[in-house]
Amino acid sequence: AQKITQTQPGMFVQEKEAVTLDCTYDTSDQSYGLFWYKQPSSGEMIFLIYQGSYDEQNATEGRYSLNFQKARKSANLVISASQLGDSAMYFCAMRDTNSGGYQKVTFGTGTKLQVIP
Amino acid sequence: NAGVTQTPKFRILKIGQSMTLQCTQDMNHNYMYWYRQDPGMGLKLIYYSVGAGITDKGEVPNGYNVSRSTTEDFPLRLELAAPSQTSVYFCASKPGMRNNEQFFGPGTRLTVL
Numbered sequence: 001a002q003k004i005t006q007t008q009p010g011m012f013v014q015e016k017e018a019v020t021l022d023c024t025y026d027t028s029d030q031s032y033g034l035f036w037y038k039q040p041s042s043g044e045m046i047f048l049i050y051q052g053s054y055d056e057q058n059a060t061e062g063r064y065s066l067n068f069q070k071a072r073k074s075a076n077l078v079i080s081a082s083q084l085g086d087s088a089m090y091f092c093a094m095r096d097t098n099s100g101g102y103q104k105v106t107f108g109t110g111t112k113l114q115v116i117p
Numbered sequence: 118n119a120g121v122t123q124t125p126k127f128r129i130l131k132i133g134q135s136m137t138l139q140c141t142q143d144m145n146h147n148y149m150y151w152y153r154q155d156p157g158m159g160l161k162l163i164y165y166s167v168g169a170g171i172t173d174k175g176e177v178p179n180g181y182n183v184s185r186s187t188t189e190d191f192p193l194r195l196e197l198a199a200p201s202q203t204s205v206y207f208c209a210s211k212p213g214m215r216n217n218e219q220f221f222g223p224g225t226r227l228t229v230l
Contacts, residue, residue: 004159006159033217035217035218035219043205043223043224044221044223044224045160045207045209045219045221047218047219047220050217050218052217091159091160093160095217102165102167102173103148103167103214104162104165104173104175105150105162105219106162106176107152107159107160107161107162108159109158109159110158110159
């Protein structure tokens with residue numbers, strides 16, 4: 001079973017509007033973490049935001065916020081006031097623990113966001 | 118700090134050749150990771166290490182080997198290159214279990230013909 005699912009291969013948003021990128025996850029761990037990364041066309045991976053499974057408040061970092069709904073196992077990224085520089089691939093990822101007790105990170109397949117002027 | 122460095126940036130291999138992708142970090146991070154990213158896809162974990170001398174398989178380890186003799190270095194070895202290994206390879210690190218952000222290298226673009 002896929003551990004991280006991003007169902008939107010591509011999204012368009014008008015500049016200055018808000019956009020939500022979907023992410024659902026699957027884990028049997030009680031303690032886990034959820035991340036979002038941005039990958040511009042230049043190829044580097046840029047860390048955006050982190051949410052721990054025990055964090056009661058939704059994480060926020062500037063224009064990025066993570067809408068964490070634990071019961072629904074979703075961790076959607078909300079970008080407010082979109083800018084042209086936000087055009088990129090966005091990856092959701094989850095950190096959990098394998099059977100050997102080691103942490104590992106699993107990435108989703110990504111959503112390509114294009115911001116329209 | 119240079120962060121996470123990867124060499125080479127680009128490489129073309131013939132089927133059956135071997136090579137080692139180098140990854141070095143100067144941040145004294147314990148955790149290190151190797152991912153591959155196929156065109157239009159997300160990252161898949163190949164191998165990871167939680168400290169010198171300790172490595173474990175990720176999601177797609179077949180055809181690869183790793184070693185971690187020092188904290189700084191985490192080389193990835195391809196023994197018999199196959200076209201299916203054409204991909205962009207990313208190395209990443211983070212300080213420890215309690216840390217969240219992984220720091221990524223710039224990637225190595227590998228083509229196997």
